[in-house]
Amino acid sequence: MQKQFKYLGFITAFFVTVLLVSNIASSKILILGPFTFDGGTILFPLSYIFGDILTEVYGYGRSRKVIWTGFFMILLASVVFMIVQKLPPAPDWNGQAAYDQILGLTPRIVAASMCAYFAGEFSNSYILAKMKIWMKGKFLWMRTISSTLIGEAFDTVIFVMLAFFGVDGFGTDLLITIIISNYVFKVLVEVLFTPVTYAAVKLLKRHEEEDHFDHGTNFNPFKIG
Numbered sequence: 001m002q003k004q005f006k007y008l009g010f011i012t013a014f015f016v017t018v019l020l021v022s023n024i025a026s027s028k029i030l031i032l033g034p035f036t037f038d039g040g041t042i043l044f045p046l047s048y049i050f051g052d053i054l055t056e057v058y059g060y061g062r063s064r065k066v067i068w069t070g071f072f073m074i075l076l077a078s079v080v081f082m083i084v085q086k087l088p089p090a091p092d093w094n095g096q097a098a099y100d101q102i103l104g105l106t107p108r109i110v111a112a113s114m115c116a117y118f119a120g121e122f123s124n125s126y127i128l129a130k131m132k133i134w135m136k137g138k139f140l141w142m143r144t145i146s147s148t149l150i151g152e153a154f155d156t157v158i159f160v161m162l163a164f165f166g167v168d169g170f171g172t173d174l175l176i177t178i179i180i181s182n183y184v185f186k187v188l189v190e191v192l193f194t195p196v197t198y199a200a201v202k203l204l205k206r207h208e209e210e211d212h213f214d215h216g217t218n219f220n221p222f223k224i225g
Helices: 008-025 045-058 060-086 096-102 107-134 140-164 172-192 194-208
Strands: 029-032 035-038
Touching: 008 045, 008 060, 035 172, 045 060, 045 107, 045 140, 045 172, 045 194, 060 096, 060 107, 107 140, 140 172, 140 194, 172 194
Parallel strands: none
Antiparallel strands: 029 035
16 A cells, blocks of 8 residues: 655645746746846745755655646646737737736747756756665755755756857846856755754655665656656
8 A cells, every 4th residue: 555645745736836936937027136037036046955855854755746737737837828828818908018028928939948847957956866775864954955066056057058048138148147146045044944844845855754775776767656
């Protein structure tokens, strides 16, 4: 009989919500101190923190299912937004321009987002799971930060380059600025939230009675069963 967990469903729901809200908020480019990034970057690092918690407590296999759940929910939301954008507006509704500006998506942006998400989340989970075995479950802070350094690098570079390379107004200097700003900010959030990650992991391991080590795990990201 498969073990039932009390909080896995809640964490999955929160993880997916963070992804969806981040994608919508990313329509605004903002400046915060020395950083220039899209609005979704404020919330998106939490998805990596929750990804760390999922892999550390429940293991790569269960984290893989949650990552795929987020993938398909992002795809669903993006397709719905694009379909609604193309449908003719009511004659007395004057919000089409605002909708196009905020929720208007292009296939290129959607493809960039999906590729970046896939590469970043799975590399983050894989590295954390492998390092947990190598370090025999010790040095959680080192494992979460190391996995985030790699995962966020894949995510940030892939998205920015696929989404904006060659687009008018996005020169090389601006692309580099966006990549560096996004990457540094996301990693800083991971580092600052390390005490929270420790507390959440400790609490979940105790209440769920689970501390999974991925010995013998098939790390193929496409093996969902």
